[in-house]
Amino acid sequence: MKIPKYVCAFKGKDFLNTQDFSQEEITQVLDAAKDLKEKFKSRVETPYLAGRTLFMFFYNRSLRTRNSFEAGVYQLGGHAHFLSPQDVYTPTLPEDMVPYKTESISDVARVLSRYGNAIAIRIYGDAAKWVIGRGHRVIEEFARWADVPVFNMEDDLYHPFQALADIMAAREAEPKLQGKKFVVSYAYSGGLKPLAVPQSEVLITTQFGMDVVLAHPKGFELEDSVINAAKENTDRYGGSFKVVNDMKKAFEGADFVYPKAWSPKQFVPPYSKTVDKEGASAYQGKFKDWITTRELLDVTNKAYYMHCGPADRGQEVTNEVLDAYDRSLYFDEAENRLHAQKAVMAMLMG
């Protein structure tokens, strides 16, 4: 078997945020993902991680992430081990320890590093007590103590594997992304969702020199650090970045639209003293007209529709768009999770 050059190219690195990698490095990952996708489709075996184990902690539910990681590592010749945090001694930050119910992340990370080859974590929302940034801190704590790579399978700030799969789908649709208008927009949902996806989308699209417009009602601002990083990306990679408060105006002339829900942050710490889920839901309820319809897509430049899934039908988007719009990338994005994650695992786990 010929091992491709990309295997182990970034051996030992963590994958917590796409911003930790340059555009050139992300492009290398996308090229590896393309190779792995072609081999998967033509049934060429790729046992580049034979005998390796990935430990996966899911503090939250998942369809796409869990199954694409589990299938992916198996297709690379390795094994994925699913860990439900409440079925072990829950890995916990130092301030939240409960004897014999929790175990410090510093210990869990060091123990698992002796059994396997990478640790992946998903944590946001209730599991992170709705304190913005706390889920990310949990993953950083794993990364600090683990001797093996740590992967962010979505926290309360970033969803880097989603961003990778999405930019891969966008490049498949339009090979030259530079200069294309990409809209990341709020869309209504009755559920409370983290900032992770819009933040990672804004970061990766500005990293690829696109003309990025972020649209949301007042009260749905992203973190200042992300806005600043997006602006820095435009200085480094070209393109542009602006924020508007009108969904229809944002959609005008767009080449790609990515409308999805996230939560208004003034109802949760550190922007509020307590977590006020009812207040957040009531505030979201004012913006039910932020829904992606077929008519709204007519003002775009025949835009590709994108969403990480699961999309809330009848809230974020109409059934007509999801089921019958011929420029929807919804299932391509889900599909690319498998190939993008295989690329990262092959390059980092070694």
Ligand code: CP
């Ligand atoms: N997009 C995404 O992360 O999907 P899951 O919640 O199903 O994993």
